[in-house]
Amino acid sequence: MNTRFETLGNIILAAPQGRLDFGAAAGFQSELEHALAGAANAPSGLIVDCAGLDYVSSAGLRVFLVVSRAAKRAGTLLALCSLKPAVKDVFDVSGFSELIAVHADRAAALARMKA
Amino acid sequence: MRALADLLVGGDGPAARAFENLILALIAVSILSVVLEATTSLPGWAAQLLRISEIVVVAVFSLEYLLRLIVAPRKAAFVFSFYGLVDLLSIAPFFLAGLDARSLRVLRVLRVLRVLKLQRRVLETTVTERTRELAERNRALIDARRQLESELEVARALQIAILPAAFPTRPGCDGAARMIPATTMGGDFYDFIELPDRRIGLVMADVSGKGVPAAFFMAVARTNLRELAMHHAYPSDCLSCANEILCTQNPMDLFVTVFYGVFDPATGELRYANGGHNPPCVRRAEGSIELLDGKGGLVLGAMPAVRYPTHAVTLRQGDRLVLYTDGITEAFNAADEAYGMPRLIAEIQAHGNGAAAGLVERICHSVAGFAGAAPQSDDITLTVLAWHAPP
Numbered sequence: 001m002n003t004r005f006e007t008l009g010n011i012i013l014a015a016p017q018g019r020l021d022f023g024a025a026a027g028f029q030s031e032l033e034h035a036l037a038g039a040a041n042a043p044s045g046l047i048v049d050c051a052g053l054d055y056v057s058s059a060g061l062r063v064f065l066v067v068s069r070a071a072k073r074a075g076t077l078l079a080l081c082s083l084k085p086a087v088k089d090v091f092d093v094s095g096f097s098e099l100i101a102v103h104a105d106r107a108a109a110l111a112r113m114k115a
Numbered sequence: 116m117r118a119l120a121d122l123l124v125g126g127d128g129p130a131a132r133a134f135e136n137l138i139l140a141l142i143a144v145s146i147l148s149v150v151l152e153a154t155t156s157l158p159g160w161a162a163q164l165l166r167i168s169e170i171v172v173v174a175v176f177s178l179e180y181l182l183r184l185i186v187a188p189r190k191a192a193f194v195f196s197f198y199g200l201v202d203l204l205s206i207a208p209f210f211l212a213g214l215d216a217r218s219l220r221v222l223r224v225l226r227v228l229r230v231l232k233l234q235r236r237v238l239e240t241t242v243t244e245r246t247r248e249l250a251e252r253n254r255a256l257i258d259a260r261r262q263l264e265s266e267l268e269v270a271r272a273l274q275i276a277i278l279p280a281a282f283p284t285r286p287g288c289d290g291a292a293r294m295i296p297a298t299t300m301g302g303d304f305y306d307f308i309e310l311p312d313r314r315i316g317l318v319m320a321d322v323s324g325k326g327v328p329a330a331f332f333m334a335v336a337r338t339n340l341r342e343l344a345m346h347h348a349y350p351s352d353c354l355s356c357a358n359e360i361l362c363t364q365n366p367m368d369l370f371v372t373v374f375y376g377v378f379d380p381a382t383g384e385l386r387y388a389n390g391g392h393n394p395p396c397v398r399r400a401e402g403s404i405e406l407l408d409g410k411g412g413l414v415l416g417a418m419p420a421v422r423y424p425t426h427a428v429t430l431r432q433g434d435r436l437v438l439y440t441d442g443i444t445e446a447f448n449a450a451d452e453a454y455g456m457p458r459l460i461a462e463i464q465a466h467g468n469g470a471a472a473g474l475v476e477r478i479c480h481s482v483a484g485f486a487g488a489a490p491q492s493d494d495i496t497l498t499v500l501a502w503h504a505p506p
Contacts (some may be wrong), residue, residue, distance in 0.1 A: 094414050096413070099417065
């Protein structure tokens with residue numbers, strides 16, 4: 001799995017591609033943590049665009065749990081968007097979609113963050 | 116002489132090391148004396164000392180040359196080898212012209228080339244050192260792998276020891292379960308808990324992560340659920356209490372998805388609550404399928420103060436209840452397709468009429484057939500309860 005990062009003003013966009021399983025979890029976690037802590041000032045928002053994410057295992061869910069805590073500490077809003085149906089199922093069943101804001105697409109996530 | 120040669124230049128023992136060090140020291144002395152003779156005018160006693168040292172040096176070098184010639188398997192090859200020639204050149208002038216052969220004195224400068232021996236010695240020592248380091252690192256790696264393997268064994272043993280041996284015997288129902296651990300060792304577990312009033316607590320759970328941390332978290336989760344189940348009649352209370360405890364005993368940020376149901380074999384009623392687990396299926400006697408997808412709550416251990424609503428469903432005579440983990444629905448084949456819910460439902464519909472153990476076997480067989488040679492990345496866990504109503 002690899003992840004493309006973009007910056008939109010004070011908001012960081014992360015777009016992971018592929019399967020977020022046990023093997024990919026540690027790398028993805030450190031990339032997101034770096035994105036949160038890398039700049040001098042914490043970003044106001046971190047949007048994970050899941051359009052290219054095919055699969056999330058429980059180890060992958062754990063990354064979102066750990067990163068959501070780190071984001072809260074840093075004062076950064078965390079949101080997900082564009083989840084494929086299979087991935088959305090995993091977030092819904094596990095209850096994670098109530099822990100982390102999930103939006104239909106990037107525009108909706110950005111609109112909510114700027115509001 | 117042969118024995119001496121083997122001892123001093125043939126082998127790698129302490130005597131050979133000491134002799135080599137002596138030679139290196141004499142190389143330094145001889146070079147120094149060449150330099151001193153060429154650059155300064157010396158007082159008589161010093162010139163005398165130099166002459167004596169010259170004799171000693173040449174004597175020892177000659178001995179060394181002779182010994183090397185003796186141990187060399189092919190004499191000519193040694194004589195004409197680079198180091199053989201250098202050694203010869205460093206002593207030859209002395210024998211050709213004696214101590215005062217000024218015309219040949221310049222040749223003695225060639226002795227400097229013997230310094231190359233020093234370099235070779237350093238190289239050899241470095242290579243020996245690196246080889247030893249590599250061997251040590253290899254050993255450390257092998258030890259680390261053994262350690263890891265034995266830890267995985269512990270985790271696996273713990274995971275299996277946690278599972279109940281048999282389904283509680285109750286008139287009117289039978290149950291069966293199976294857990295097939297993944298090669299990398301996941302964190303699934305199931306449990307049957309004998310509750311007051313002859314009810315049965317049914318647990319199906321999946322800990323995030325793998326290996327030893329998952330096994331420990333699983334043990335903590337299982338023990339707490341068992342304990343709490345005895346004291347809470349409502350599954351919702353049991354799960355929210357377990358969640359509070361797990362949130363405080365969770366240094367690794369792990370979590371566990373838990374389906375917990377309380378089944379009353381006397382009436383067929385199942386009360387359940389769900390902490391982030393895949394919804395179980397009920398197969399009605401006539402073959403229809405219902406998902407127990409009443410609203411659940413967040414996985415346990417992630418965040419305190421979560422509420423888990425209790426739902427209820429009543430099994431009728433001949434119904435089956437199937438609990439499973441995502442190791443089944445997310446078993447992948449070589450083409451990276453998931454087994455998925457539709458295949459599981461089809462299997463339950465087709466083979467749900469017999470005993471609980473039979474359906475467990477059919478489903479495991481179907482998943483294995485679908486996955487083929489693809490490696491099993493997650494534990495596969497399944498419980499089937501068959502209710503025939505008490506006589």
